[in-house]
Amino acid sequence: MLKLFKLFNNKRLFILLITLVMFIVLMGFSLGQRKNLSWPENFLRDTTGFVQNLFYKPAGYVAGLFQDIGNLHDLAEENKELKILAAQYARDKAQYNFIKAENENYKKDLHFTKAQTDLYNYEYHIANVVSVTTEPSNNTLVIDLGAKDGIRLNMSVTSVEGLVGVISNVSNFTSTVKLMTMMDIHDPNSQPPIAATVFNKEGDTFGMIESYDQQTGMLMMNKIPAGDPIAKDDIIISSGSGGVYPRGMTIGTVQEVKTGDYLTSTAIIKPAAGFQDWKELFVVFTEERAE
Template identity: 35%
Template sequence: MPRFFSNKRLILLLVGVIVLVALISFTLRDRHNASLPERIVKDVVGFGQSIFSKPAYYITNVIENVDGIMNTYEENKALKERLSEYASNQAKLVDIEEENKRLLGIIGEEDNLRKYDPIHATVIARNPDQWEKKIIIDKGEIHGIEKNMAVMTAQGLVGKVVLVSEFNSTVELLTTENKELRVSAVIAGKSAFGLIEGFDRKRGELIMKRIDSTFEVEAGQKVISSGLGGVFPKGLPIGEVTEVSTDDYGLTKLAYIRPASDFSMLDHVIVAKRKSLSVDGADGNGTVGEEGEDGS
């Protein structure tokens, strides 16, 4: 009797193994429809997931909304502060402009050295052999472009128009080796005048010469156009002083200027439409007529 039960258990074990293998093979085969047990299991699992996932998603959304509200509050607070500052600056600007008008009326000055009409242009060509010297823009004579007009980007001065045709113009850059292209410049906030003439290709910086030796010029000071040469309007950013030294004779100072504009990535520029105020035969102090041989 025990022997029989022992054999019976063995037979049941073998049958169970066979059924298990059959079920595994049936489950693993390529099927388009799930079996009834699989559907039951999936439905139960899916229902359980939906029960737990919906509250979790709800809580997550609540937390994200609260976080978004806090961020919005902080941004709104910062914007209000900036708006208040902007309004204050606008009021100051209006006051300064009115004061400037009154002063111009007092001294009888009819022309403002900063005034110009901007003409927006796109760089359409650049000769690889003259990459650091000249560019061609898509505005010409029919657009109001004239020779010797100043050309700039949003960052600062880049050069002047040297050749004008009907539909395009050629601009000579400040990085040119042409020593005839000179810009009357001044240290911002100072009375230190000088001339931007020359470009140090190794340093990638402009050279400002003829600075009076009595003026204190330091690295980090901003350099802008003086507007006294008749070609470049006053106040256009040129760059920042990086180093100061004396010239060969020790009579004047020389400064290296890091350009405000990136001359290697010029795509859109602005041409300053302004009548020339330069006078022929001016002296060499950077007051008038210094922007090159065609500066008048």
């Protein structure tokens, strides 16, 4: 019995040694430089690759999905920032255009006031238009200068292009301007007529602008004496006579000259101002009114 037990133990030891030798031989084959793998190695490698492919691909898809979700979030944030930048750019562009246009207007205003001051030594106070009334019987506008700014009744108001009207009402902070489109010789509430002459013909030409034709949009210059050299395309300006309108204010351009009764003529004048939607106008301060 003891011999059988020893033989059995020796067999186990023998099998263990044989297994160890085979393992060492197999490791030698695996670590050696060979062109071809043994079939156990091929089987093991293929099995391992199949299992890895079975588990790694879905894991890669899941990881890619989470990465795509992260990228979409980043893209949404980037789009949000781009929209904000686009809105800011549009706002800044609009503000730039507004400031640019405003500066151009100021340059034009400065050139106008300097040229007029050099010519007649008047003061021109810039006024912003507050409101406009376009009713035929009350064609007026309101400016943001009043008595506190030295505004007085019958002061002339002009645009860069030409004469607009006169101050008809004054409060502390605002004033009402009656436009030349309200001029009517038959209306006692109309603004005073304008003593006018022709630019560069001041000593030879004279007439009175007394009315405005609502149908044609033209001013009527009446009482032009016989032999007056006034002609088509002449520039009409105020003569300064009468003490209401300062000398040299541009009024308009002659469109036609018609011979009237009593050896006088009438000139049809296209207003220079155009009576547009003004934003800024000028109140004219003459030396005797500039206090």
